[in-house]
Each structure stands twice: as structure tokens, then as C-alpha cells.
Amino acid sequence: MLKGGVILVVAFVYLGLLFAIAYYGDKRADANRSIIANPYIYTLSIAVYCTAWTFYGSVGRAANTGVGFLPIYLGPTLMAVLWWFVLRKIIRIAKVHRITSIADFIGSRYGKSTLLGGLVTIIAVVGIMPYISLQLKAISTSYIVLQHYPKLVMPYEFGQSALWEDTALYVALLLAAFTIVFGTRHIDATERHEGMVAAIAFESLVKLVAFLAVGVFVTFGLFAGPADLFGRAAEVPKLARLMSFEGMTGGYASWLSLMFLSMMAIMFLPRQFQVAVVENVNEDHLRKAVWLFPLYLLVINLFVLPIALGGRLLFPEYAVSIDPDTYVLTVPMAEHQEGLALFAFVGGLSAATGMVIVAAIALSTMVCNDLVMPVLLRIRALGLTGRKDLTGLLLGIRRGTIVVVLLLGYLYFRLIGESFALVTIGLVSFAAAAQFAPAILLGIYWKGASRRGAIAGLSAGFAVWAYTLLLPSFAKSGWLPADFLEHGLFGIELLRPYELFGLIGLGATTHAVFWSMLANIGLLVGVSLYSRQSPIEQIQATLFVDAFREVQQRREAHIWHGTTTIAELQSLVARFMGAEQASAAFTHYARRHAIDLQSQVSADPNLVSFAERVLAGAIGAASARVMVSSVVKGEALSIEGVMQILDETSQVLEYSRRLEQKSRELELATAELRAANERLQELDRLKDDFVSTVSHELRTPLTSIRAFSEILLNDPDVPKRERQNFLDIIVKESERLTRLINEVLDLAKIEAGRMEWRMEPIDMRQLIEDATASVSQLFNEKKVTLKTDLPPAPAMVNADRDRIMQVVINLLSNAAKFSEPKKGRVEVKLSGNAEAFRIAVVDNGPGIPPDQAAHVFEKFHQVTDQQKGKPKGTGLGLAITRLIVEHHGGCIWVENTSAQGTCFMFTVPRLQTMGVAVGGRAAD
Amino acid sequence: MLTGKQRTEQLVVLAVIGALALNYPLLSLFAGSGLLFGIPLLYFYLFALWGGLIAFAGFVLEGKATQETETTGTSPSEGGKDNA
Structure with missing residues (x-):
């Protein structure tokens, strides 16, 4: 039954069925009754993650390393948990900005940079090449193995076949044709391919069922359930190892790095980005995908180990040298289950074709929009900006790209495909896709990430990846001198690709992941911190980081600040999308915003932004920007917009x-x-x-x-x-x-401010003389000498005569009180400077102890440590004195507080008027 | 009522717990050989944990109070139908 012809017929019938589904999906989409607008189809389309790697490679890896196949699926599970805010944000951004690919996303985030978009595209194409080759290898291997039924032979037993006899080449060409037919039928404004998504979802179902069928057959057909299978495997020491962590090569470090790689891959492999972001119909579908997709992964992995162990038990010790990568096929074949083997082949085919189709479409969009078009548009000689209809050119570029991408994949397969296991090849691609992670993740959460930083980080990460993973794979296959592996570039030992800078102890993948991520993240962050962003970069950064803020739409309008006509804009869009689609888009816009396009001539900034977004859907953000600025006259970016x-x-x-x-x-x-x-x-x-x-x-x-x-x-x-x-x-x-x-x-x-002050110019000399006269009786009684020392010139001040008199009398009577009879001597001195007069009352009494000097002016304070019992004053005199002096703008203090006597001093400001007038008054 | 922020926090914690449980050193506790219900202990642990993560994520997102708050900002309707 399993003749080559039959297999081919089955394969073609299967592909035909796929095409029918895709065609139906597209028709329904055109009729606006989408069949993919539900979370289940969305989840199944994300399951394009499970490729031939999963279908054939996982079993091979499990047969050699036991648990080692699992981190590739556990990582995406962890990531899926985070999807609800990470992926949802990316989807939101992609919808608003009409992002069509991962290159478009990164280019757009960093100021609609053409250079960055191109760089990402190149990395993606080079990085995905091994992955595509993996699928080609899987298809051609499975075909060859199945073809030789009932014999079990491995392809490498034939050696390298001639080019025209190589199945893989025909597989590549066939897949290219198939992808072209339903991936690039027309240019769509959103770059969405509903038919393709429907077909991919169907393929995901087929591969799941096929794999489960083989798994159930092995577990329950060949053995009596899992307990029997594991029990028998546990008896073989070599297989028992596979059931513990021992089998895992590279240990926990490798486990962790594989998990990390797969976490990044599930988001940033171009095909995953295509199905999860670009093809997303409604971001609410994520709600189900977050747990349904990991569930799909779990189910498809349930039987990996049973099949691997079953295969190892069935083909003991490689009696026949069977590659474990083919167990899914060879185990049913060995048991003569022809139908099951054929079904398994179809499952593998679906896993591989699904990946190739989506990847080729994603890459062709990227190459067209972010690599070729920007270059063509900039070459003025081609006059593309003036051409009427460019849709044909766009489609041509994309179709060409698909063929080239698949042939590149084939080339890689042809060069090195035979020397590596499926999983090892796939990991090289994973590591390449992980290079996009820092630029995107930092880009949507950190406004400071700059274009230069992204370019530096991506280039460095890519370079390290190429040096530590890609080039060694060529060297190992003999296409590059192998001594560069052992002795490093130019014989410098530090540059050995697998032991860069002498770092040993990590597996090749872990090693490459570590160095490339270090270089990538380090440069992205470092350069961003030390470089300035241009205005457009700042705008894009803000729009991306604040994607969930509602103000979004209003802002964007300000980016365009120039004038153009509606007709011009529409014809521009029509050049890339066809007149019909363009006019439909403009009519729709007019209806939604309730404006009449006929009555207006010039396009307002909102309409310009809209046109740019529509164009971005067809030719990418960077190119759209170039095109729109070619018709919009004036400043493309206004200062006001930035502000x-x-x-x-x-x-x-x-x-x-x-x-x-x-x-x-x-x-x-x-x-x-x-x-x-x-x-x-x-x-x-x-x-x-x-x-x-x-x-x-x-x-x-x-x-x-x-x-x-x-x-x-x-x-x-x-x-x-x-x-x-x-x-x-x-x-x-x-x-x-x-x-x-x-x-x-x-x-x-005084304290309440109710004292009436009769301020008048007075001569202090006169006042002091009056005061001494009025207290002279007191001094005479105590026989205390009283002397005055007055200057010859009048000392005019503005003061309340009675109050100042009260002050002087108070000080004098205090002096008299505390002076010893007969021996006592009191002197009043008047002196002055430019601003004030100073009156000093000096006695030779017992003095005031230094610790009390500060308090004598307080109310009811009386110097207590006098020998003679009861104090002689009320304790209010000095307090009043101070208030009066301060009211006149002077100050009062006590000096010379020793046993030699006391010196009270106070100042009164000098009268600030003409000396003549004062003199006159004083004379009265 | 579960707010969007709460949900986000729950999911982050879930992912962190998952990442811890799926790696060294917790993983090493189950790394030995040995069968549980006829299934290798390591696989039993990994798949049970895996299933648990899925169940919790589903519970957080599909639980009672879900069809609510943050769907307010669902994608702009112009998504793909401008030219239909």
C-alpha cells in the first residue's frame, strides 16, 4: 500500500484540502463573515509553534536526553501566563499602527526607522533559515523512510543524492508555490490572511490528532498502558536514566536557557508574531488562548516520552540503526500499521508545512516592506514615487522573496542538514529570534530605549549569535575550516566560538544565549542611556509605551503638519492598494468621522495620519512615512506636535x-x-x-x-x-x-499697645540734667555721689519726654538703691555716634551676678542673692524701662556685671531731621 | 470584583511561581528516578505542575468577574474592515 505514488497522492490530496480551506476562509472573509474570528481558531493558529521539531524532533530528543524536550514547551506556558498584558499590549500597538511584521514593529517603535526595520529583516531571514531547513529535512526524511516500507532504512544510508533527485528540493519548490498561491493573492491593507489562518488551524488539529494516534497506539497497543511501558523501561538502566533528570545534557543551566529561549521564541519568532499579533482579530481572544494554548502543548507532549521509550525498547541497542527522530513513523511501520504510518506522515507534513507557510509569508512581508521597498523608493532614478500602480510590483517582490527564502532554507539543509538532529537545528533559530526580545520588550515598557541603542544591541546580539552558533554549524559540516572551532578566529584561543573568552562549562546553546543576550541588552540599555532621541523617536516611544492610554488617537494627528489635497492622498494610497480598495477606505473614513470628502479639498492632519496608517498596512510604517511625506508639503513634524x-x-x-x-x-x-x-x-x-x-x-x-x-x-x-x-x-x-x-x-x-506716646524732639542733655535734679534728694540722703558727663553739643532725639525721663530716673534710683551709703558713686554718661545716643548709668555697687544679667529685665525679676533680706523694688521697673526703650527703637542692656559695679546702658536713635531746625526747637 | 490590575498581579505571581517550581533547585527535589502511579516521578511532577499552571491561568482569566473592566478598550474597530 505504501508505494511512493500513494504517498504522493495522499500528500497532494492533503495540500489540496488545505488550499480549499484557505480559499473558503478568504471567501468568507471577503463576505465579511470571518470563520477565524473566535478564540479557538486563534489558539490553534498559534499552535503553528509545534512544527516538525515537535512532531519528530521531540521524540528524538526524549530518546537521547529524556526530559530535555520539555523546556521548549514549559517556557511558552510561562510566557502565555504573561500574555494577558505583554502580548495584549503588543497587539494593541500593532492594531493602532497597522504593524505588519516584527521588523515593522521594531522599526516603527524606534522612530519609524528604515535602517532598523531592514536590520531586523536580515536577522530574521538568516535566523529562520535553519528552521525552514529543519522542516524540509523532516518532510523529505519522512517521505524517504515511508517510501521504503516495509524495509526500515535511514536516508543517510544513501549518502548525498544528486540535486535533481533530492526530495527536499522538490518539497521546497512545492511549498513555495503553495505559499505564493494563498499567501500573496492580493495586497491587503492589514496584511491579514484569513484563509491561511484557517488552514493553519486545521493543520494544528491534524498534527495533534496524528501524534496522539501514534502515542495511543504505542502506549496501549504495543504495551498495556503507561505503567507497563514505564515499568519495562525502568528495567533497562539506559532507559531508566531518561526518566530522571540525569539524561538532560547540560543540566539545569541548559534547562533554564532552553526555557528562556522558548519563552522568547513563542513571542518573537516572525511566524509566531504573524499569527499571534498580525492575524489577531480581537484582542479579547487572548483570554482563552492564554490557557488553551498551553493546554494544546501539554496534550501534544503527553506521549512524547512513551513513544521515545517504546521506540528504544522496540529497536534495542540500535540493532537496526534507527534515528530516534523518525520513531513516530518507524514504530508503526515496524508493527506493520500502514494506515497509522501514513497518518503519522500526514501529521508530520502538516506540522512542517504549517510552519513553512507562515514563516515564508511573514518573511516575505518583511523583506518587501522593510528591506526592498524602502530602498526602491529612495532610488529616485526608478521614479517609483511617481508610478501609477505599484500593487503588481509589491506582489512580485513578495512572491520572489518566498521562493528565495525557501531556497535558502534548502541550501542550509543541503549544506549541513544531515549533520545535526532536528532540535539542534531549531535551537539555532530560537536563539536568533530571542535577539528581538530586548528591543521589543524594553521598547514597549521603557521610553528611553533609543534607535541607536536598538541598532547597536541588535547588531551585536546578531553578530555574537552568528559567531557562536551559525558559523560553527558550517564549520562542523566541513564548509568552513574546522580548526577555527578549536583554535579560535586567527588562532586566538579566547575567540573559540564555543568557549568565547574562555567561558566553559555551558552547552553550545546556553553559551551563545548568554553572550548574545549580554551584548544585546547591554548595548541597548547602555547606548540608549547615552544618546539623544530625535523628536519622532520620542513620539513613537510615547505612543508605544502608553499604548493603553486613551489619548492616543488625538496625539497622532499632530505629527503631520503640512498641506496636501485629499485627491493626492487617495491616489497615493491607490497606487499601492488599487483604486477600489483606496476609495473604499476613504469612504469608510468619511462615514465614520461624518465628513464630506467631496466638499473639502485639503486634507486635515487626521486624514493624513489615516492615510499613512492604511499605507503602513500595505508597505510598512517606514515606507509609508516616506511615501506620505512625498505628497505632504511642509514640515512633516511640527514643533507644536512634539510639544x-x-x-x-x-x-x-x-x-x-x-x-x-x-x-x-x-x-x-x-x-x-x-x-x-x-x-x-x-x-x-x-x-x-x-x-x-x-x-x-x-x-x-x-x-x-x-x-x-x-x-x-x-x-x-x-x-x-x-x-x-x-x-x-x-x-x-x-x-x-x-x-x-x-x-x-x-x-x-505698653504691652497692649494702648499707651499714648507724645513723641517730640528733645535734648537728651537737658533731660538727663532734669532727671538728676529730681533724684538728687535721694542721692543726698544716702550720701552717694552723682556725677554727669555730657557732651557740649545738643543731643537731639525724637522721644516721649516723660517716658525717657522715667527710664533715666528708674536707672538712677536703682543705682542709688544698690550703692553703699557714703562710698557710693554713680555716674551718668551721654555719648553718641551717627545713628544713636548712648546713655550709661554706672555705679560701684555690688554688681549683678553674670547668670542673672540676662534676666534682670524680666517682669518681677529681682536679684535675690542679696544679703539684706527683702528686695527693694517692685520687680517691674526694669521691665517697663525695657519696653519704653524698645518702643523708641533703641535697646537696653547691662554690662560690667562684676563686683566692681554695674553699668546699665541704653540707646535712643538720633533725630533724623535737619540739625538747624532741631537746634531751634531745642533752644526753646 | 477583580480589577485589571489585580488580575495582572495574580498572573505575574503565577508566572514567577511557575518559573521557580520548574527550575533548579525546586526541580531537583523531583529529579530522581522512581515511579508514582506507574509514571516516572519527574514527569508526574512536571505535567501536574504544568496542568496546575494552565488551570490557574484559566481560572484567573475566565473566572466569574471576567467579562468586564478592561475590555472597555478593545481594539479599534477599523482593525481590518476598512476595505471590506
Whole structure:
């Protein structure tokens, strides 16, 4: 039954079925009744991740390393959990900006950079080449193996076949034709291929069912269930190793790096980006895909180990040298299950074709939009910007690219395909796809990532990848001198590709991942931090990072700031998409925004942005920008536009800055309030002190007055002399009481600001003389000498004469009080400088202890440590004195506070008027 | 009601837990040979964990309070139908 012809017929029937599905899908899409607009189809299309690598390679890897096949599927599971915000954000961005490929995405993010888009495209093409070759190898191998049924032979037993006899070449050409037919039928504004997605989803079902069928056959047909299978395998020591972690080559480091690689690959392999982002219909489909896709992976992996172990048990010790990569096929064949083997072949075919088709379409879009078109458009000699219809050219480029990509894949297969296992080849591609991760992930979360940083990081990562993975694979296959592996480039040992800079102990893949990621991320971050972004870069960075903010749409309009006509714009779009599609797009736009395109001539910025987005869908963001700027006259990017976009970001900053300021002010006010409160409490305490002191001071004289009055009242027989004495005391105490009350009133008046001040120009000399005269009696009584030292010139000040007199008299009477009779000497000195006069009252009394000097001016303070009992004053005199002096703008202090005597000094500001007038007044 | 932010946090934590459980050193606890219900312990552990991750992710995203808040910003409708 399994003759070559039959196999071919089955294969063609299968491909025909695929084509029918794709055709139907496209028809439905054209009729606006999409069959792929549901999360299940979306999930199945993402399952294009499972290629021939999974179908054949996983079993091969499990047969050699046991658990080693799993990280490739565990990684995507972890990543899928994060999809809900990472991938959703990418999808949102891609929709808004009409992103058509991963190169478009990166180029667009970094200022619609053509260079970057081109670079990504080149990396993608080179990086995916091994992966495509893997699929070709799988298809041709499986065909050859199946063809020789019932014999079990391996392809390498034939050696290298001639080019025209090589199955893989025909497979490549056939797949190219197939991809062209339903990948590039027409140019679509969104670069979406509904038919293709439908076909891919179908293929995902086929490969899953086929693999499960083989798995169930092995587990339950050849063995009595998994327990039996594992039990028998456990008896063979070599197989028992596969069931523990021991079998894993490279250990935990390799395990981790494979997991990391697959996490990146599931997002950033060009074909995964194509199905998950570009072909996404509704981002809410992710909600199901997040858990359904890992579930698909889990199910398809359930039987990998059973098939691997079953194969190893069936073909013990390589009695027949069967490549474990073919177990899925050879085990049913060995058991003469022809139908199952054929089904397995179809499953493998579907796994491989699915990958090749999507990858080829994704790559052709990239090569066309981000590599070829930008170059062609810039070559003025071709006059492309003026050509009427470019859709044919676009399609031509894409078709050509598909053929070239597949032939490149074939070339890689032809050069080195036979020397490596499937998985090893695939990992080379994974490592290449991982190079896109830093530029994208940092790009959508960090506005600072710059174009130069991305270019530097990508180039370095790619270079390291090529040097540590790609070139060695050529060397190992004999196409490059092998000694470069052992001795490094130019014989420099440090440059050995598998032990770069002497790093040993890691597997080849882990080693390459480490160095390439280090270079990539390091340069991206480093260069970004030390380079400036251009305005368009800043705008794109903001748009990408803030993709979930609603203000989006409004902003974009400001990017275009020039004039063009609607007709011009429409004809531009028509050149790339055909007149019909262009006019449909414009009509739709007009309807949605409720504007009449006929009545307007010039296009507003919104319409220009819209046209650019539509074009971007067809030819990529970078090219679209070039094209639109060719018809829009004037500044493409206005300063206002940039400011507007920056404004919205800075507004947020401004708000938070103001908030901070407010809270600082609040803190300040709180501090002030607290201080005021403390001051109030202090004043309150002072008032209490004052009241209690005043009461006390009032009670003392009152008590003695009352005591002596009572004596006189009760005892009429008091001798006259004594009576005289008592009455004398009563009078003195009453005077003291009166004085005290007067002073308290004065103090209260001054403090409350109710004192009336009669300010007038007065001569201090005159005043001092008057004062000394009025106290001379006191000094004479105590026999204390009083001298004055006055300048010859008038000392004019503006002051309340009575008050200043009170000050001088107070100081003089204090001096007299504390001077020793007979020996005492008091001197009043008046001196002056440009601003003020200084009056000093010096005595030679006991002096004031230094620790009390600061307090003598406080209310009720009396110098207490006097030998002679009761203090002689009220304790208010100096307090009042200070208030009066301070009211005049002067100050008062005490100096010379030693045993030699005391010197009170105060100043009064000089009168600030013409000396003549003052002189005149003074003379009165 | 589960807010979008909460959901995001739950998913991140889930991914971190998964990453920890699927790697050294936790993984090494199950790395030995030995069968559990006739299935190698290591595989049993990995697949059970895998299934658990899927179940939790499904629970977080498809649980009761789901069809809500953050769907407000679903993709712009002009997605692909401008030219249809």
C-alpha cells in the first residue's frame, strides 16, 4: 500500500484540502463573515509553534536526553501566563499602527526607522533559515523512510543524492508555490490572511490528532498502558536514566536557557508574531488562548516520552540503526500499521508545512516592506514615487522573496542538514529570534530605549549569535575550516566560538544565549542611556509605551503638519492598494468621522495620519512615512506636535509636582501653626505667672498695712512714738502699693499697645540734667555721689519726654538703691555716634551676678542673692524701662556685671531731621 | 470584583511561581528516578505542575468577574474592515 505514488497522492490530496480551506476562509472573509474570528481558531493558529521539531524532533530528543524536550514547551506556558498584558499590549500597538511584521514593529517603535526595520529583516531571514531547513529535512526524511516500507532504512544510508533527485528540493519548490498561491493573492491593507489562518488551524488539529494516534497506539497497543511501558523501561538502566533528570545534557543551566529561549521564541519568532499579533482579530481572544494554548502543548507532549521509550525498547541497542527522530513513523511501520504510518506522515507534513507557510509569508512581508521597498523608493532614478500602480510590483517582490527564502532554507539543509538532529537545528533559530526580545520588550515598557541603542544591541546580539552558533554549524559540516572551532578566529584561543573568552562549562546553546543576550541588552540599555532621541523617536516611544492610554488617537494627528489635497492622498494610497480598495477606505473614513470628502479639498492632519496608517498596512510604517511625506508639503513634524505629545506626559508630571508642592506648603503651615501654638501656650503661662506674682506682690504690702492698722485699732494704748512709727509704715506700704499698681497698669498699657506716646524732639542733655535734679534728694540722703558727663553739643532725639525721663530716673534710683551709703558713686554718661545716643548709668555697687544679667529685665525679676533680706523694688521697673526703650527703637542692656559695679546702658536713635531746625526747637 | 490590575498581579505571581517550581533547585527535589502511579516521578511532577499552571491561568482569566473592566478598550474597530 505504501508505494511512493500513494504517498504522493495522499500528500497532494492533503495540500489540496488545505488550499480549499484557505480559499473558503478568504471567501468568507471577503463576505465579511470571518470563520477565524473566535478564540479557538486563534489558539490553534498559534499552535503553528509545534512544527516538525515537535512532531519528530521531540521524540528524538526524549530518546537521547529524556526530559530535555520539555523546556521548549514549559517556557511558552510561562510566557502565555504573561500574555494577558505583554502580548495584549503588543497587539494593541500593532492594531493602532497597522504593524505588519516584527521588523515593522521594531522599526516603527524606534522612530519609524528604515535602517532598523531592514536590520531586523536580515536577522530574521538568516535566523529562520535553519528552521525552514529543519522542516524540509523532516518532510523529505519522512517521505524517504515511508517510501521504503516495509524495509526500515535511514536516508543517510544513501549518502548525498544528486540535486535533481533530492526530495527536499522538490518539497521546497512545492511549498513555495503553495505559499505564493494563498499567501500573496492580493495586497491587503492589514496584511491579514484569513484563509491561511484557517488552514493553519486545521493543520494544528491534524498534527495533534496524528501524534496522539501514534502515542495511543504505542502506549496501549504495543504495551498495556503507561505503567507497563514505564515499568519495562525502568528495567533497562539506559532507559531508566531518561526518566530522571540525569539524561538532560547540560543540566539545569541548559534547562533554564532552553526555557528562556522558548519563552522568547513563542513571542518573537516572525511566524509566531504573524499569527499571534498580525492575524489577531480581537484582542479579547487572548483570554482563552492564554490557557488553551498551553493546554494544546501539554496534550501534544503527553506521549512524547512513551513513544521515545517504546521506540528504544522496540529497536534495542540500535540493532537496526534507527534515528530516534523518525520513531513516530518507524514504530508503526515496524508493527506493520500502514494506515497509522501514513497518518503519522500526514501529521508530520502538516506540522512542517504549517510552519513553512507562515514563516515564508511573514518573511516575505518583511523583506518587501522593510528591506526592498524602502530602498526602491529612495532610488529616485526608478521614479517609483511617481508610478501609477505599484500593487503588481509589491506582489512580485513578495512572491520572489518566498521562493528565495525557501531556497535558502534548502541550501542550509543541503549544506549541513544531515549533520545535526532536528532540535539542534531549531535551537539555532530560537536563539536568533530571542535577539528581538530586548528591543521589543524594553521598547514597549521603557521610553528611553533609543534607535541607536536598538541598532547597536541588535547588531551585536546578531553578530555574537552568528559567531557562536551559525558559523560553527558550517564549520562542523566541513564548509568552513574546522580548526577555527578549536583554535579560535586567527588562532586566538579566547575567540573559540564555543568557549568565547574562555567561558566553559555551558552547552553550545546556553553559551551563545548568554553572550548574545549580554551584548544585546547591554548595548541597548547602555547606548540608549547615552544618546539623544530625535523628536519622532520620542513620539513613537510615547505612543508605544502608553499604548493603553486613551489619548492616543488625538496625539497622532499632530505629527503631520503640512498641506496636501485629499485627491493626492487617495491616489497615493491607490497606487499601492488599487483604486477600489483606496476609495473604499476613504469612504469608510468619511462615514465614520461624518465628513464630506467631496466638499473639502485639503486634507486635515487626521486624514493624513489615516492615510499613512492604511499605507503602513500595505508597505510598512517606514515606507509609508516616506511615501506620505512625498505628497505632504511642509514640515512633516511640527514643533507644536512634539510639544503636544510631550505636554500630555508633562501634565501628569506637573500634577504630581503641584501635589508635592501643596503638601510641602501644608507641612510648612503646620509647622508655623505649631510654633504659634507653642508661643500662645508660653504667653498663657507667662500671664498666669504674672497674675500670681502680681497678687503676691500686692498682698505683701497689704498684709503689713492691715497688721499695723489692726494693732492701732485694737490697742488704743500704744505709745505715741510707736503709733507714729506704725502710721509711717502704713503710709510707706500704701505708697509702695500705689506704685506697684501704677507700674502694673503702665506695663499692661505698653504691652497692649494702648499707651499714648507724645513723641517730640528733645535734648537728651537737658533731660538727663532734669532727671538728676529730681533724684538728687535721694542721692543726698544716702550720701552717694552723682556725677554727669555730657557732651557740649545738643543731643537731639525724637522721644516721649516723660517716658525717657522715667527710664533715666528708674536707672538712677536703682543705682542709688544698690550703692553703699557714703562710698557710693554713680555716674551718668551721654555719648553718641551717627545713628544713636548712648546713655550709661554706672555705679560701684555690688554688681549683678553674670547668670542673672540676662534676666534682670524680666517682669518681677529681682536679684535675690542679696544679703539684706527683702528686695527693694517692685520687680517691674526694669521691665517697663525695657519696653519704653524698645518702643523708641533703641535697646537696653547691662554690662560690667562684676563686683566692681554695674553699668546699665541704653540707646535712643538720633533725630533724623535737619540739625538747624532741631537746634531751634531745642533752644526753646 | 477583580480589577485589571489585580488580575495582572495574580498572573505575574503565577508566572514567577511557575518559573521557580520548574527550575533548579525546586526541580531537583523531583529529579530522581522512581515511579508514582506507574509514571516516572519527574514527569508526574512536571505535567501536574504544568496542568496546575494552565488551570490557574484559566481560572484567573475566565473566572466569574471576567467579562468586564478592561475590555472597555478593545481594539479599534477599523482593525481590518476598512476595505471590506
